[in-house]
Amino acid sequence: xxxxxxxxxxxxxxxxxxxxxxxxxxxxxxxxxxxxxxxxxxxxxxxxxxxxxxxxxxxxxxxxxxxxxxxxxxxxxxxxxxxxxxxxxxxxxxxxxxxxxxxxxxxxxxxxxxxxxxxxxxxxxxxxxxxxxxxxxxxxxxxxxxxxxxxxxxxxxxxxxxxxxxxxxxxxxxxxxxxxxxxxxxxxxxxxxxxxxxxxxxxxxxxxxxxxxxxxxxxxxxxxxxxxxxxxxxxxxxxxxxxxxxxxxxxxxxxxxxxxxxxxxxxxxxxxxxxxxxxxxxxxxxxxxxxxxxxxxxxxxxxxxxxxxxxxxxxxxxxxxxxxxxxxxxxxxxxxxxxxxxxxxxxxxxxxxxxxxxxxxxxxxxxxxxxxxxxxxxxxxxxxxxxxxxxxxxxxxxxxxxxxxxxxxxxxxxxxxxxxxxxxxxxxxxxxxxxxxxxxxxxxxxxxxxxxxxxxxxxxxxxxxxxxxxxxxxxxxxxxxxxxxxxxxxxxxxxxxxxxxxxxxxxxxxxxxxxxxxxxxxxxxxxxxxxxxxxxxxxxxxxxxxxxxxxxxxxxxxxxxxxxxxxxxxxxxxxxxxxxxxxxxxxxxxxxxxxxxxxxxxxxxxxxxxxxxxxxxxxxxxxxxxxxxxxxxxxxxxxxxxxxxxxxxxxxxxxxxxxxx
Amino acid sequence: xxxxxxxxxxxxxxxxxxxxxxxxxxxxxxxxxxxxxxxxxxxxxxxxxxxxxxxxxxxxxxxxxxxxxxxxxxxxxxxxxxxxxxxxxxxxxxxxxxxxxxxxxxxxxxxxxxxxxxxxxxxxxxxxxxxxxxxxxxxxxxxxxxxxxxxxxxxxxxxxxxxxxxxxxxxxxxxxxxxxxxxxxxxxxxxxxxxxxxxxxxxxxxxxxxxxxxxxxxxxxxxxxxxxxxxxxxxxxxxxxxxxxxxxxxxxxxxxxxxxxxxxxxxxxxxxxxxxxxxxxxxxxxxxxxxxxxxxxxxxxxxxxxxxxxxxxxxxxxxxxxxxxxxxxxxxxxx
Numbered sequence: 001x002x003x004x005x006x007x008x009x010x011x012x013x014x015x016x017x018x019x020x021x022x023x024x025x026x027x028x029x030x031x032x033x034x035x036x037x038x039x040x041x042x043x044x045x046x047x048x049x050x051x052x053x054x055x056x057x058x059x060x061x062x063x064x065x066x067x068x069x070x071x072x073x074x075x076x077x078x079x080x081x082x083x084x085x086x087x088x089x090x091x092x093x094x095x096x097x098x099x100x101x102x103x104x105x106x107x108x109x110x111x112x113x114x115x116x117x118x119x120x121x122x123x124x125x126x127x128x129x130x131x132x133x134x135x136x137x138x139x140x141x142x143x144x145x146x147x148x149x150x151x152x153x154x155x156x157x158x159x160x161x162x163x164x165x166x167x168x169x170x171x172x173x174x175x176x177x178x179x180x181x182x183x184x185x186x187x188x189x190x191x192x193x194x195x196x197x198x199x200x201x202x203x204x205x206x207x208x209x210x211x212x213x214x215x216x217x218x219x220x221x222x223x224x225x226x227x228x229x230x231x232x233x234x235x236x237x238x239x240x241x242x243x244x245x246x247x248x249x250x251x252x253x254x255x256x257x258x259x260x261x262x263x264x265x266x267x268x269x270x271x272x273x274x275x276x277x278x279x280x281x282x283x284x285x286x287x288x289x290x291x292x293x294x295x296x297x298x299x300x301x302x303x304x305x306x307x308x309x310x311x312x313x314x315x316x317x318x319x320x321x322x323x324x325x326x327x328x329x330x331x332x333x334x335x336x337x338x339x340x341x342x343x344x345x346x347x348x349x350x351x352x353x354x355x356x357x358x359x360x361x362x363x364x365x366x367x368x369x370x371x372x373x374x375x376x377x378x379x380x381x382x383x384x385x386x387x388x389x390x391x392x393x394x395x396x397x398x399x400x401x402x403x404x405x406x407x408x409x410x411x412x413x414x415x416x417x418x419x420x421x422x423x424x425x426x427x428x429x430x431x432x433x434x435x436x437x438x439x440x441x442x443x444x445x446x447x448x449x450x451x452x453x454x455x456x457x458x459x460x461x462x463x464x465x466x467x468x469x470x471x472x473x474x475x476x477x478x479x480x481x482x483x484x485x486x487x488x489x490x491x492x493x494x495x496x497x498x499x500x501x502x503x504x505x506x507x508x509x510x511x512x513x514x515x516x517x518x519x520x521x522x523x524x525x526x527x528x529x530x531x532x533x534x535x536x537x538x539x540x541x542x543x544x545x546x547x548x549x550x551x552x553x554x555x556x557x558x559x560x561x562x563x564x565x566x567x568x569x570x571x572x573x574x575x576x577x578x579x580x581x582x583x584x585x586x587x588x589x590x591x592x593x594x595x596x597x598x599x600x601x602x603x604x605x606x607x608x609x610x611x612x613x614x615x616x617x618x619x620x621x622x623x624x625x626x627x628x629x630x631x632x633x634x635x636x637x638x639x640x641x642x643x644x645x646x647x648x649x650x651x652x653x654x655x656x657x658x659x660x661x
Numbered sequence: 662x663x664x665x666x667x668x669x670x671x672x673x674x675x676x677x678x679x680x681x682x683x684x685x686x687x688x689x690x691x692x693x694x695x696x697x698x699x700x701x702x703x704x705x706x707x708x709x710x711x712x713x714x715x716x717x718x719x720x721x722x723x724x725x726x727x728x729x730x731x732x733x734x735x736x737x738x739x740x741x742x743x744x745x746x747x748x749x750x751x752x753x754x755x756x757x758x759x760x761x762x763x764x765x766x767x768x769x770x771x772x773x774x775x776x777x778x779x780x781x782x783x784x785x786x787x788x789x790x791x792x793x794x795x796x797x798x799x800x801x802x803x804x805x806x807x808x809x810x811x812x813x814x815x816x817x818x819x820x821x822x823x824x825x826x827x828x829x830x831x832x833x834x835x836x837x838x839x840x841x842x843x844x845x846x847x848x849x850x851x852x853x854x855x856x857x858x859x860x861x862x863x864x865x866x867x868x869x870x871x872x873x874x875x876x877x878x879x880x881x882x883x884x885x886x887x888x889x890x891x892x893x894x895x896x897x898x899x900x901x902x903x904x905x906x907x908x909x910x911x912x913x914x915x916x917x918x919x920x921x922x923x924x925x926x927x928x929x930x931x932x933x934x935x936x937x938x939x940x941x942x943x944x945x946x947x948x949x950x951x952x953x954x955x956x957x958x959x960x961x962x963x964x965x966x967x968x969x970x971x972x973x974x975x976x977x978x979x980x981x982x983x984x985x986x987x988x989x990x991x992x993x994x995x996x
Contacts (some may be wrong), residue, residue, distance in 0.1 A: 059703035068698040072691050153697040200837065286687050340683070395707055459706035649894060654901040655850055
């Protein structure tokens with residue numbers, strides 16, 4: 001067994017593990033369900049999530065430390081993650097291999113040639129880091145010695161990455177740009193950040209998730225492939241998963257795979273920001289592929305199998321190298337070896353990134369600028385969109401957008417499928433972040449469920465207990481976690497607008513005491529008054545009367561002589577042409593009606609209804625009412641993000657639970 | 662791989678030195694990486710708990726000790742003269758403003774409308790009050806409000822900005838990053854409520870200067886209601902319980918002086934007005950260290966029984982002042 005066999009075994013193992021971990025991400029206690037499987041492990045291994053959230057929040061949430069394990073190993077070994085672990089890389093690898101099968105020797109060499117457009121991934125990486133790092137400059141990151149030290153550490157780490165990039169300027173001409181110029185450009189970016197931080201819109205926005213290979217594969221499997229083919233779905237009706245904007249997710253996934261037929265590992269070479277990050281670390285790796293020039297006959301066989309396009313027949317670009325080991329295997333002269341860098345680092349000159357420092361700084365600066373400009377639209381604060389309802393435990397929108405990596409784990413674990421990937425409703429930044437769509441799921445947000453908050457790998461949805469969600473126990477003084485508030489649309493509600501009994505919403509309200517209360521009313525039906533001419537036992541003879549079709553059921557109908565006096569109101573038991581039978585025993589036991597022979601003068605048909613009212617002090621915005629409302633198109637009761645706890649300024653209540661602001 | 666073959670390198674051989682060098686470099690790199698990573702690590706994540714330590718706790722009391730239990734009620738039409746007369750009756754401005762004091766004058770600049778419409782504090786009166794403060798030796802006089810309409814437009818159109826400049830004081834516009842939460846202990850509504858604290862935190866003395874206006878929701882808008890203008894956040898929620906909230910505001914903010922302008926009273930269509938037909942020349946200026954007593958007298962200009970204004974009851978119960986006009990000396994004067 002040679003090294004590429006081992007590598008293929010590793011790739012297969014991790015791909016299967018990845019699919020397995022996606023498959024078991026559903027609620028339940030079987031071994032094929034979530035139990036304690038480390039379903040976020042791949043997301044956490046990817047250092048992109050760690051660096052991105054650290055820049056924006058100054059913290060590394062729990063499992064994100066796995067990213068440091070990857071980075072450390074990359075520093076020693078090179079980009080093993082891309083070639084040996086990354087499941088998306090494996091798919092790229094296989095498809096690239098398929099695409100190359102029938103190609104000639106020279107075509108393969110050409111397809112695997114290094115191209116200057118490989119730098120695109122760095123530009124993307126630095127732009128998203130620029131977008132994420134806005135908060136580094138804000139004053140509250142420098143208020144204490146420890147937080148200042150951490151911020152300084154992040155700055156230093158970022159500077160090390162930036163300065164470690166492309167110091168050689170133009171690699172071909174070997175011309176070195178002046179260090180002074182570099183320094184000035186860097187200082188300009190720093191000052192630029194400092195200036196931006198003065199403004200309220202200077203906030204970080206994490207966009208690594210757009211092209212993060214793990215998040216991309218995760219959401220493509222969980223939200224498109226699995227549901228489309230009915231694989232590994234949750235039990236029961238929730239197994240029919242719907243995904244808003246599945247077409248876009250699917251198209252991106254197909255394109256990312258299909259481009260392998262153009263160039264092998266297209267995504268990894270040109271687009272992958274995680275690969276770019278690991279390139280920056282891996283190019284300094286202790287061990288690396290090295291060509292022994294004395295032995296090399298320049299036969300180019302290695303170039304035909306190098307899908308990372310790292311130029312094994314020349315000076316190897318060790319940052320691009322994914323350690324696939326193909327060159328080791330095919331070289332007839334054993335001219336390539338994997339060893340500790342044989343020369344002092346400087347002389348070894350790890351293949352430069354085809355990007356000058358200044359371009360890097362410009363990309364960073366552009367990202368830094370882009371974040372507040374996008375934020376200017378105000379969607380995350382003042383002009384909040386009325387249809388963006390975030391899962392329970394979500395941080396306030398600006399902080400949420402600093403953490404969410406669009407991996408879709410919350411959507412996958414949601415037992416009801418009420419969580420959907422946002423398309424544009426949460427703004428440009430909010431693409432593929434979770435929002436609740438009460439018409440999509442099998443129910444609204446389940447009252448006893450906190451699954452999404454427990455699974456979120458970056459704590460964009462912070463961890464909740466059921467007690468905290470309900471505002472009970474130790475959280476009694478804070479009140480419940482509210483996603484929004486329900487509003488009755490009286491123009492669409494059956495009892496309010498159509499005179500028919502319903503109150504499905506009230507019955508389904510999970511809060512106790514219920515957040516939806518009802519108001520009992522007795523309303524005249526739009527009909528001419530009736531006259532009772534005679535009485536036969538319980539039956540009153542009403543000349544010319546015809547039973548009314550398509551009205552409320554009989555038990556809701558009353559005959560009323562005086563709307564102000566319950567003694568002159570009789571529940572209808574039955575009716576027919578020319579007669580109406582009423583009950584003489586008032587359900588409330590007043591019983592005066594029995595003494596009345598028959599009502600004189602005009603009587604009216606009326607309907608007794610319970611009409612829903614929402615108590616916003618109790619409503620948690622779970623949307624179960626909206627989901628259950630029989631008016632389906634535009635439901636007659638709808639939840640909007642007013643009153644959500646994560647944004648006290650959207651409150652509807654004068655009296656706040658203590659400690660809200 | 663190449664180097665491991667052959668004889669063992671000696672201690673100072675280039676190979677050994679290089680090994681030590683790279684071990685050191687990579688060791689340092691990894692140590693730095695993990696030091697930073699572990700120092701940033703957060704095993705709990707955000708908890709959703711709010712930092713209560715940032716909240717400022719009231720009540721904020723700027724009243725002077727031994728202030729006279731008195732109200733000056735001056736009848737006239739010239740605001741500056743009426744104010745001078747009122748201060749004379751109360752013992753003169755130096756009794757309230759000491760030399761070197763920093764004074765905050767909380768005007769009512771709620772609307773971007775001209776002074777003739779009577780919806781805001783009158784610039785002539787603002788100017789007179791500021792001048793009295795300056796003459797009493799105030800080191801700094803700041804005039805501010807967090808109005809309903811656009812702040813810059815409000816101060817410009819009401820003429821207050823010009824008046825303040827003429828009198829040698831400063832107008833402060835509210836700035837969102839200078840709002841801080843304030844709390845009235847034992848209050849039900851004013852809990853960590855974001856407020857425009859910058860002007861009053863720096864002040865030694867605070868003067869509340871408001872016009873008498875009809876108010877559809879609260880009945881009347883005078884001194885106590887004027888504190889609304891220090892609130893930020895979604896303060897419009899408070900209209901659900903407006904009387905209780907105004908009562909709490911009166912308990913939270915205790916002014917040095919209340920200057921209630923009833924020279925012209927907005928009788929209807931308040932608190933915005935908008936027409937001269939809404940106004941009535943009531944020719945009365947009310948000045949008192951007791952804001953509740955001042956409001957009680959102001960209410961009568963609107964033909965309202967002060968005992969039927971619930972917020973005055975709340976304010977009195979919370980100790981903000983007295984509704985019992987028998988207990989205060991009323992100095993009446995006519996110009």
